Amino acid sequence: MAAAGENGNGATGAAETANVPPVPELPEVPTVDLSLPERIASFKQELLAYLGELVPPGEPPWDIATFEGYGRGLVATRDIAVNELVFVDRPVLVGPRVNNYEVIFCASCCSILRRLQLCTGGCRLPICSRCDYSVGASSPHAAECALIQSWQPKDAGRYSKNILYALTSIRGFLLSERDRSIVLQMEGHPPRKEMTTEIERLLKDGYFWNLDGEGPAVRYLRQVVNILNTNAFETSRIVADEENNQHEIILRGLYILGALMNHCCRPNVRYVFDGELRMRVHASRPIKKGEQIMNNYSKILWGSQHRIIHLCFSKNFLCCCDRCKDPTEFGTYLGALKCVRESCPEGRLLPVNPLKISSVWRCDRCSLKMDNIKASKIQEIASRMIMNNAIKREASHIIDYLNDHIVKFLLPTNQFTVELKLQAIKKIQSDRPLVELREKEKYCLEILDILQRLNYGECFVKGVLCYELFVTRVTIAQLLNESEIATETSNLDQLRTAWQILKPSGNRPRDLQQLVVTYGIE
Numbered sequence: 181m182a183a184a185g186e187n188g189n190g191a192t193g194a195a196e197t198a199n200v201p202p203v204p205e206l207p208e209v210p211t212v213d214l215s216l217p218e219r220i221a222s223f224k225q226e227l228l229a230y231l232g233e234l235v236p237p238g239e240p241p242w243d244i245a246t247f248e249g250y251g252r253g254l255v256a257t258r259d260i261a262v263n264e265l266v267f268v269d270r271p272v273l274v275g276p277r278v279n280n281y282e283v284i285f286c287a288s289c290c291s292i293l294r295r296l297q298l299c300t301g302g303c304r305l306p307i308c309s310r311c312d313y314s315v316g317a318s319s320p321h322a323a324e325c326a327l328i329q330s331w332q333p334k335d336a337g338r339y340s341k342n343i344l345y346a347l348t349s350i351r352g353f354l355l356s357e358r359d360r361s362i363v364l365q366m367e368g369h370p371p372r373k374e375m376t377t378e379i380e381r382l383l384k385d386g387y388f389w390n391l392d393g394e395g396p397a398v399r400y401l402r403q404v405v406n407i408l409n410t411n412a413f414e415t416s417r418i419v420a421d422e423e424n425n426q427h428e429i430i431l432r433g434l435y436i437l438g439a440l441m442n443h444c445c446r447p448n449v450r451y452v453f454d455g456e457l458r459m460r461v462h463a464s465r466p467i468k469k470g471e472q473i474m475n476n477y478s479k480i481l482w483g484s485q486h487r488i489i490h491l492c493f494s495k496n497f498l499c500c501c502d503r504c505k506d507p508t509e510f511g512t513y514l515g516a517l518k519c520v521r522e523s524c525p526e527g528r529l530l531p532v533n534p535l536k537i538s539s540v541w542r543c544d545r546c547s548l549k550m551d552n553i554k555a556s557k558i559q560e561i562a563s564r565m566i567m568n569n570a571i572k573r574e575a576s577h578i579i580d581y582l583n584d585h586i587v588k589f590l591l592p593t594n595q596f597t598v599e600l601k602l603q604a605i606k607k608i609q610s611d612r613p614l615v616e617l618r619e620k621e622k623y624c625l626e627i628l629d630i631l632q633r634l635n636y637g638e639c640f641v642k643g644v645l646c647y648e649l650f651v652t653r654v655t656i657a658q659l660l661n662e663s664e665i666a667t668e669t670s671n672l673d674q675l676r677t678a679w680q681i682l683k684p685s686g687n688r689p690r691d692l693q694q695l696v697v698t699y700g701i702e
């Protein structure tokens with residue numbers, strides 16, 4: 181990165197950012213020589229102080245411990261019942277993701293902007309008039325704007341997508357000493373060689389006159405980026421535009437206690453974010469005292485090879501859980517492929533050693549062998565056809581595609597088939613014809629069956645599927661004039677499960693609470 185004045189007309193740069201605040205000094209976090217148990221104990225105390233009233237009085241049901249092969253993790257200090265609240269966490273850092281956003285929103289409060297409106301402070305970010313720098317110290321954006329100004333942005337009158345992408349890391353400078361200490365105690369894997377982080381992009385393209393690429397500020401930013409990439413969760417705010425259309429703004433949030441949970445492809449918790457972006461973690465299965473409290477970093481319904489690659493590339497570890505070790509994934513065959521021999525219509529190709537990406541695949545009926553390159557190619561073609569094409573079409577097209585085409589080359593429980601069914605479930609609304617509603621009901625039941633076979637417990641996707649199944653059955657019952665179907669016990673159980681799982685979510689279906697009242701669930 182060029183120092184101030186280099187790489188362009190220094191005079192212009194200085195004129196653009198007259199009266200900028202001085203570059204803040206970043207106090208060093210004191211390092212103390214402690215043993216590992218002492219470090220963990222003091223980290224826990226800092227974390228408890230940070231969480232404050234979010235931790236109810238008494239001994240929490242979790243503790244921080246170390247686990248061989250995992251590093252630190254959370255352990256249950258007592259038996260925890262299914263659906264019990266394990267903890268509530270709040271984000272120490274939250275902000276935009278490196279993500280192509282479809283709407284323009286205020287980088288501070290996330291409100292939708294009708295047109296691009298840049299902050300008058302010169303930070304090059306889209307900011308609404310309530311958060312604008314000119315509002316003064318009461319603006320939640322004032323401090324970060326002053327910080328960005330201190331680095332002297334070039335082209336101060338133009339929007340910068342890359343500064344928006346780096347904003348969450350930049351907010352790392354505004355943390356209190358205690359919060360910074362907590363953040364810096366988190367694990368942070370350096371980026372892979374082929375990856376250009378948001379900070380390197382800012383430096384490479386020379387966005388600032390006064391940000392030294394080798395200086396302490398950039399070193400700190402890199403550290404925060406690594407910590408975010410290793411630990412951050414995807415969260416979102418739902419905001420309405422002037423016409424009252426709702427938009428979901430995807431954000432990234434660093435939740436320290438949440439991030440201390442290690443990964444398992446069959447976890448024992450689920451989590452939701454409430455309207456205040458607090459993370460609420462519930463047990464999705466009973467957890468025994470002494471058991472590790474584990475979360476899933478990947479997609480539940482992806483096949484093993486997809487999850488393994490995702491976890492290796494994004495989180496730097498190889499998952500070796502029971503699900504990953506079983507080629508059939510507890511009989512769900514999510515990652516399996518249809519045998520390519522015409523004479524073997526029932527055959528399923530599976531990796532012989534699922535923990536090895538280069539494993540040979542073999543048919544479970546005719547023993548046909550296929551090398552990993554060919555199996556990957558088939559998956560790539562299926563993924564391209566479905567994810568880039570079919571998934572964007574309307575519901576009736578997806579249903580025909582599933583019934584007429586997909587059956588010929590993919591298994592009904594293959595991850596791509598399942599993904600398409602999930603999209604169809606979202607798209608088939610109550611005003612669709614009976615045949616489509618029947619298909620939706622079938623897809624819900626099929627995917628619930630996969631979750632059951634995985635023994636996945638009371639997870640978020642189950643909540644969504646139970647809600648969709650209930651609403652669909654009520655609609656079908658109305659169309660058939662058989663309203664008693666809706667109130668059958670098995671159906672009301674679906675609504676009860678949906679409510680239990682989705683109730684704390686700030687993002688739950690808008691009619692769910694009304695349904696609960698109407699059908700007397702609570």
Ligand SMILES: C[S@@+](CC[C@H](N)C(=O)[O-])C[C@H]1O[C@@H](n2cnc3c(N)ncnc32)[C@H](O)[C@@H]1O
Nearest residue numbers: 249250251252367410411439440442443495497
């Ligand atoms: C979000 S952090 C979890 C907390 C972390 N163990 C610590 O000590 O701070 C994610 C990192 O934990 C480790 N990890 C999580 N789950 C793991 C697993 N199933 N197997 C091995 N390492 C795991 C990996 O290093 C991963 O990048």
